[in-house]
Amino acid sequence: MVSEDLVVSVCLVLVAASATVAVAVREPVRQALVLAVLGLALAALFTVLQAPDVALSQLAVGSVLTPLLILLSVRKVRRRGHPTGDEAQR
Amino acid sequence: MTHLFPYLIAGWIFLVGCYGLATSRHLVHAVGCLAVCQSATYVLLLAVGYREGGTAPVHSDLAPHSRPLVDPVVQALTLTDVVVGATVTALLLALVIQVAKRHGTVDPDELSELRG
Amino acid sequence: MTIRMRRWVMGTGAIGLAALFVAAFMRLPRFGGDRHPYGDRATDAALTRHTANVVSSINFDLRAFDTLGEESILFAAVLGTVVLLRQTREEDRVPPRSAAVDPWVRRYALAALPVALVVGLYVVAHGQLSPGGGFQGGVIVATAVHLLYIGVDYRALERIRPVALYEVGDAVGEAAYLLVGAAALIGGSAFLANTLLPYGTFNTLTSGGVVPLLNLAVGIEVACAVVVLVSRFLDQAVEITDAASDAEGAGTR
Numbered sequence A: 001m002v003s004e005d006l007v008v009s010v011c012l013v014l015v016a017a018s019a020t021v022a023v024a025v026r027e028p029v030r031q032a033l034v035l036a037v038l039g040l041a042l043a044a045l046f047t048v049l050q051a052p053d054v055a056l057s058q059l060a061v062g063s064v065l066t067p068l069l070i071l072l073s074v075r076k077v078r079r080r081g082h083p084t085g086d087e088a089q090r
Numbered sequence B: 001m002t003h004l005f006p007y008l009i010a011g012w013i014f015l016v017g018c019y020g021l022a023t024s025r026h027l028v029h030a031v032g033c034l035a036v037c038q039s040a041t042y043v044l045l046l047a048v049g050y051r052e053g054g055t056a057p058v059h060s061d062l063a064p065h066s067r068p069l070v071d072p073v074v075q076a077l078t079l080t081d082v083v084v085g086a087t088v089t090a091l092l093l094a095l096v097i098q099v100a101k102r103h104g105t106v107d108p109d110e111l112s113e114l115r116g
Numbered sequence C: 001m002t003i004r005m006r007r008w009v010m011g012t013g014a015i016g017l018a019a020l021f022v023a024a025f026m027r028l029p030r031f032g033g034d035r036h037p038y039g040d041r042a043t044d045a046a047l048t049r050h051t052a053n054v055v056s057s058i059n060f061d062l063r064a065f066d067t068l069g070e071e072s073i074l075f076a077a078v079l080g081t082v083v084l085l086r087q088t089r090e091e092d093r094v095p096p097r098s099a100a101v102d103p104w105v106r107r108y109a110l111a112a113l114p115v116a117l118v119v120g121l122y123v124v125a126h127g128q129l130s131p132g133g134g135f136q137g138g139v140i141v142a143t144a145v146h147l148l149y150i151g152v153d154y155r156a157l158e159r160i161r162p163v164a165l166y167e168v169g170d171a172v173g174e175a176a177y178l179l180v181g182a183a184a185l186i187g188g189s190a191f192l193a194n195t196l197l198p199y200g201t202f203n204t205l206t207s208g209g210v211v212p213l214l215n216l217a218v219g220i221e222v223a224c225a226v227v228v229l230v231s232r233f234l235d236q237a238v239e240i241t242d243a244a245s246d247a248e249g250a251g252t253r
Helices: A002-024 A028-048 A052-079 A083-089 B005-023 B027-049 B072-103 B108-115 C003-027 C037-048 C054-062 C064-084 C103-125 C134-145 C147-151 C154-160 C163-186 C211-239 C243-252
Strands: none
Touching (some): A028 B027, A052 C054, A052 C134, B027 B072, B072 C037, B072 C134, C037 C054, C054 C064, C103 C134, C134 C211, C154 C211, C163 C211
């Protein structure tokens, strides 16, 4: 089962890499996009680990719902003044 | 592949998320880092339940007992974990919006200065 | 605490945690191992109860009480969000102007909406047979509704999405789960145990006894909960403004 191991390893590395990038990206809007990528990578990993139920819910929650809520919150927080802080973030 | 590799990846994801939480300068970013921490638990749980050569525990087009199955119990736990993780994220983001309304900032350092 | 010191504390803690992790991982069953005693027993239990999808059987039959807890967490979190993000007295509601949408985006979104809706309902209905179920399908249904916001505009979304109705739906889903559980008591058995329903023919829509009912209750609750959740965040991001405090903020800065 060498090929199976290889696919699992590639997915694991992808997940670890996108998680690291998601933390390293300090700007919340970009982070939301990276989190969506992380959600996709996790869904791929779960599919390879033979967990289609979890992959489906991760796809729906991790790469759609969470980034959407983060984007909406950022929009609200930005709109509420404190422009200096926002400039510093960029 | 070493048989520790998936577990180590899960540990790495958790620690990276913690690092992001501790050094975050924006509360929304911190919530995102918490979501990263949560995904470490999914990886760990599913890694424990994996069986080499196993297939998904779904019998809609698979005759029972015809092939080895991966552990369905951890999958059910992970499913619960994903849903609870999403609700935690939503509730925390609502709190962040409240903080922004009350204090006009979402920088944790500025917030602790406000408290004195 | 200064940032430097915080990094030191964080670093020491992380190294300690990493060491503990490695020590714990050494004693975990090896990845891909063949010994899964709980999994094997759960699979056998699911097969005797005629449920094709073992994960659904665990969630809605063997561990149904845990799922009730999870549903209550979701319910409470939505309630908390609604309370936190309500319109306060000093806030105004400014209806957003309708925006021009690229015709191709509009066509695509409007074509995808019914497809996504049907896929979501299919995933809910077949939860006990194929991968999927109330959670996954509920989220898909709820996000499908919001394609209307992308395809047309916010006002069109508001017209087909009476939030009050979805709030009721959320509560109905949670209540249905409790009632199905309590119905088992009438049969003289434990809460959430299946006493009244036949297990049906293996691998058909009605198989699994109480599983399809609980699955449906969860589907209703999750779909409504997500719609309510997103609507509260959308309200805050698009509609509710706070003119007075914005001016004050500009003055102090």
